[in-house]
Amino acid sequence: MDKEDKVEWIKCKNCGYLQHSSHRRCLNCKNQSFKTILAQGHCTLLTYTILNAPPMEFRDRKSYALGVVKFDNGIRALGQITTQEELKIGMKLDTTHIKICDNLDGREVFANVFKPIE
């Protein structure tokens, strides 16, 4: 797996607060040094929707499912789900990295998506 395949958050070296890696300062204590934490284990579906009116980047798709998940070590993520059938809050999912669309400038967009565990 290359780096992009991984769901990573950051943990504050001062207070231990866990947050998305885009934050420059700790949301809890404003500290600026962090340790990278990778998502571990399966993830649990916290909520989902099936979007039938996609934004224009996804113009080739009639609809897709989106979910918010929480990994065993507390990291959360948003992503598409590989199926629209038999989704249920609390179900366990695996992560996979696939192309999800061609951007408006023609660039391929890859992202982590979630797949029900067989």
Place this chain on the structure above:
Amino acid sequence: MNKVAIIGVGHTKFGRLKDKDLLDLLCDASLEAIEDSNTSDKDFDSVYVGAMCPGEFNHMTGVASALVDRISLIPAAADHIKNGPASGGSAVKAGFQAIASGMDDLVLVVGGEKMTHITTPGYVTSTVATVTHHEAERPHGISLPGYAGLLTRVYLEKYNAELDWLSDIAIKNHRNASFNPIAHFQRTIQDFMESAINKGRGNWDNIYDYLNDDKTNPVIADPLRLFHICPISDGAVALVLCNAQVAKKYCDTPVLISGIGQATDRHIVYEREDITILNALKTSSEQAYKLAKKTPSDIDVAELHDAFEILEAVESEDIGFFKKGEGAKAAHEGLTEIDGKIPINPSGGLKARGHPLGATGVAQVAELVWQIRGEAGKRQVQDANTGITCNFGGFGNNIVSILVERM
């Protein structure tokens, strides 16, 4: 701090306004507000224009500068205020601060958007979705309706609520808008159903059957259907503000802006510990109540930001009217009707008055002014002396609350 009064209101019709461009709408609302406030011969100190996407939708920037030129308010200071769908609320706040600080004496606040001319599929959805987090959210194909769907599913499960209760909010708001001459949809959902029956599109035993039919009310962001989601609209609204000490020189029934608040929350919605709680609304409304020395029980009427009907339910809780998880049920039980315990969205709300993005925060205040003046016609709330708004920016990450009362 000076007390701030609203002495004039101007409001274009909301809807699909083919013959007007954005500046026409801003001018129409402004001139009506100036006339309403008897300030036609006055110079204004400043003008604040709330508009979310004039660059993206109308290929137009500098809208505030353009407006003062068209309506002869030069050399008034002119600022374009952008805060997503809460641009209107932020513009009211900027005007409030100008008067409260003593820097300005007479201020025009305008909110407007022109968006129904856009025909490219997904363009409006994509443009509005640019308020979401550009790394953690947007690349995955999330939209604001998508987030509303995610929130709805959690809310219904966690609080044992029913989707039909959200439909009840839409039914109420359409009924209220049927009494509002500036509303985008001046039709009840019953009217929509009867019209569909007359056109031979189907037959339904009752309004819930109609609303749960995939053909007439398609699922947009499961479980939310079309009638749980506001339209896009064109329109503009303006207010004239002045120091409350001189308000009665201009106007017999000035309305005081006695409280105002604004707060932010996590940009990444799924980072919030509980997505059913709007922390930014809790904080902003607490600020507004504190400044006005009021509590939720003092409120006679509210205008909340029901871009999606789930939001009206959640906001009615976090603004302090109902316990957490009881907002949808309260609407279902009729507590938020015009003659209910706490009337919400007598205007018809975003759902049926319409939602020209930047106009909405100003329109909410305009409706409360009409309610307090007793000018709301068949949608008049009895004894409306005090009202509050919630103008929701992003997906709840930047919220403005404005509290107004009779002077």
